[in-house]
Amino acid sequence: MQSLGGIRSWPATWRTTTASMTTTTTESVRKVAQVLTVAGSDSGAGAGIQADIKVCAARGVYCASVITAVTAQNTRGVQSVHLLPPDFVSEQLKSVLSDFEVDVVKTGMLPSPEIVEVLLQNLSEYPVRGRVALVVDPVMVSTSGHVLAGSSILSIFRERLLPLADIITPNVKEASALLGGVRIQTVAEMRSAAKSLHQMGPRFVLVKGGDLPDSSDSVDVYFDGNEFHELHSPRIATRNTHGTGCTLASCIAAELAKGSNMLSAVKVAKRFVDSALNYSKDIVIGSGMQGPFDHFLSLKDPQSYRQSTFKPDDLFLYAVTDSRMNKKWNRSIVDAVKAAIEGGATIIQLREKEAETREFLEEAKSCVDICRSNGVCLLINDRIDIAIACDADGVHVGQSDMPVDLVRSLLGPDKIIGVSCKTQEQAHQAWKDGADYIGSGGVFPTNTKANNRTIGLDGLREVCKASKLPVVAIGGIGISNAESVMRIGEPNLKGVAVVSALFDQECVLTQAKKLHKTLTESKREH
Ligand SMILES: Nc1ncnc2c1ncn2[C@@H]1O[C@H](COP(=O)(O)OP(=O)(O)O)[C@@H](O)[C@H]1O
Numbered sequence: 001m002q003s004l005g006g007i008r009s010w011p012a013t014w015r016t017t018t019a020s021m022t023t024t025t026t027e028s029v030r031k032v033a034q035v036l037t038v039a040g041s042d043s044g045a046g047a048g049i050q051a052d053i054k055v056c057a058a059r060g061v062y063c064a065s066v067i068t069a070v071t072a073q074n075t076r077g078v079q080s081v082h083l084l085p086p087d088f089v090s091e092q093l094k095s096v097l098s099d100f101e102v103d104v105v106k107t108g109m110l111p112s113p114e115i116v117e118v119l120l121q122n123l124s125e126y127p128v129r130g131r132v133a134l135v136v137d138p139v140m141v142s143t144s145g146h147v148l149a150g151s152s153i154l155s156i157f158r159e160r161l162l163p164l165a166d167i168i169t170p171n172v173k174e175a176s177a178l179l180g181g182v183r184i185q186t187v188a189e190m191r192s193a194a195k196s197l198h199q200m201g202p203r204f205v206l207v208k209g210g211d212l213p214d215s216s217d218s219v220d221v222y223f224d225g226n227e228f229h230e231l232h233s234p235r236i237a238t239r240n241t242h243g244t245g246c247t248l249a250s251c252i253a254a255e256l257a258k259g260s261n262m263l264s265a266v267k268v269a270k271r272f273v274d275s276a277l278n279y280s281k282d283i284v285i286g287s288g289m290q291g292p293f294d295h296f297l298s299l300k301d302p303q304s305y306r307q308s309t310f311k312p313d314d315l316f317l318y319a320v321t322d323s324r325m326n327k328k329w330n331r332s333i334v335d336a337v338k339a340a341i342e343g344g345a346t347i348i349q350l351r352e353k354e355a356e357t358r359e360f361l362e363e364a365k366s367c368v369d370i371c372r373s374n375g376v377c378l379l380i381n382d383r384i385d386i387a388i389a390c391d392a393d394g395v396h397v398g399q400s401d402m403p404v405d406l407v408r409s410l411l412g413p414d415k416i417i418g419v420s421c422k423t424q425e426q427a428h429q430a431w432k433d434g435a436d437y438i439g440s441g442g443v444f445p446t447n448t449k450a451n452n453r454t455i456g457l458d459g460l461r462e463v464c465k466a467s468k469l470p471v472v473a474i475g476g477i478g479i480s481n482a483e484s485v486m487r488i489g490e491p492n493l494k495g496v497a498v499v500s501a502l503f504d505q506e507c508v509l510t511q512a513k514k515l516h517k518t519l520t521e522s523k524r525e526h
Pocket residue numbers: 143170171172208209210211212218219220233234235236237238241243244245246248270273274277
C-alpha cells in the first residue's frame with residue numbers, strides 16, 4: 001500500500017504470532033493483491049458479493065467474501081432479505097482475517113447495527129497488517145427502492161464506521177440519509193454534501209451521481225478534505241445499471257490493493273464502470289427494469305457464438321492468403337477466401353503482411369462471417385491484435401513472432417494456435433507451449449517467403465516423427481507435388497498448406513477443386 005495511512009487505530013504488530021505460518025517467501029511464491037468484501041448476497045448476481053468478486057477477478061485481485069445477508073433478488077427488485085446472525089458474520093470474519101493477508105476491506109450491505117458492531121470488533125482484533133485500507137460503500141437502498149439497511153444503522157455508521165474509513169462512496173440518497181435528510185439534487189449540493197460527510201471522519205469522500213435527476217453526464221464528486229474533483233462521463237442510456245455502486249466501490253478497493261493512490265483508484269473505477277456499462281448496454285438478462293451488466297466484457301450471444309473445435313483433419317487443404325497475389329489478380333481477400341472454401345479448402349489463414357490495419361480488420365471480420373457460415377476455421381497470421389478484434393478462431397505464428405505460451409495466455413484456452421517449426425526441438429517446444437498444430441517447411445523452394453530455408457521431405461518427416469501434434473506441410477506445394485508430400489506416410493501429417501497454388505492463379509475455385517481431388521486420391525491410396 002502507498003501512503004493511505006490505513007485504519008488508524010489498528011496496531012501494526014498483530015501478525016507476529018502467525019508470521020511463521022504465513023510467510024514462506026521463497027522466490028517461487030507470489031503474494032497476490034487481496035480484498036475482503038463484507039456484503040450481502042444478490043441471488044441475481046448483479047450486485048452485492050457476486051459483483052464484488054467479479055470486479056476483483058476482472059481487475060486481477062483476489063477477493064474473499066464475508067456474507068452479511070442473503071437477498072432473494074432479481075431484475076424486478078428485492079423479494080426478500082434474510083440477515084445472517086451477527087455471530088455467524090463474526091465467524092466468517094475471523095476465518096478470513098486470521099488467515100489471509102488482506103490488503104483492503106470493502107464493506108457493502110451492513111444491514112443491522114449488530115453486524116456493524118461485529119465488523120468493528122473483528123477489525124480491531126485482526127488489524128490486517130496495520131496498513132490496510134477500508135472502503136465503505138454505505139449501501140442502504142437498492143436502485144429498485146428496497147431498503148437494504150434501515151435508519152437504525154445511521155448512528156453507528158456516523159459515529160464509529162465512517163471515522164475509520166479511508167473512503168466512503170454514498171450515492172445521493174445515501175449521502176442525504178447520512179446527513180439527516182438534506183436535499184441533494186445538483187452537483188453543487190453534492191459538493192457541499194461531500195464536505196459535510198468529510199467532517200464525519202473519512203479520509204476521502206466520493207458522492208456518486210448515477211441517480212442524480214436530469215443530468216446528461218453522470219457526475220461523481222470526490223473530496224479529499226482540501227480539493228474537489230468532479231468525475232464526469234457521458235450518461236449511458238441502459239436498463240443494465242444494477243450493481244454499479246457495488247462495482248465502483250470494489251474496483252476502488254481492487255486498485256488500492258494493487259498499490260494505487262486514492263484519486264487514481266477512483267478514476268480507474270469510474271472508467272471501469274463506464275466501459276462495462278457501455279459494453280453491456282444492450283444485453284438482456286432478466287425481464288425487469290434493473291438488469292445486471294458484464295464485468296468481463298465477454299458475454300456471448302449463444303446464436304452468434306459457435307465454438308470452433310479444432311480437428312486435426314481440418315489441416316487437409318489449408319489455404320493461406322497473400323495480399324500481393326490478390327492485388328496482382330485484382331481480387332479482394334474476401335473473394336479469394338470465398339472461392340477457396342467453395343473449392344474445398346478446409347481451413348483458412350489470412351496472411352496479409354502489407355495490409356493497412358483498419359482495412360485488414362474490416363476484411364478479416366467479413367472473412368470470419370464467411371468462414372463461420374461454412375463451418376471452416378479462420379486463422380490470422382502473426383497479428384494477435386487483429387485475431388482478437390475480429391474474433392477469429394485462432395492464429396498462426398512463426399518462430400520469430402510472439403511466443404506460443406504468451407499467445408495462449410492472450411487468446412485463452414479455446415482458440416487455435418499453429419506454429420511454424422523446422423526442427424525437432426521447435427516441435428517439442430510447440431507442444432509444451434500449448435500449440436494445436438505445427439506448420440512445417442518449406443518443404444520445397446518457394447518465392448512466397450524470402451530467405452526461408454528449405455527442409456525437404458526428410459526435414460518434414462523428422463518434424464512429424466518428433467511431434468505429438470498434427471502437422472501440415474508448407475512451402476512450394478501444389479497440384480504437381482502434393483501427392484509426393486502425403487506419400488511420406490507419417491500418421492500425424494494431416495495435409496498441405498498452399499499459397500501460390502491457389503491464389504497466384506487465374507481461377508482460385510478451379511485450382512482449389514483440383515488440389516482437393518489430388519489430395520483425396522492420395523489419401524485413398526495411402
Ligand atoms: N447510466 C449511467 N451511465 C454512466 N455511468 C453511470 C450510470 N449510472 C451510474 N453510473 C455510475 O456508476 C457509479 C455508481 O453510481 P450510482 O448508480 O449513483 O450508485 P448506486 O448504484 O450505489 O446507486 C457512479 O460512478 C456513477 O457515475
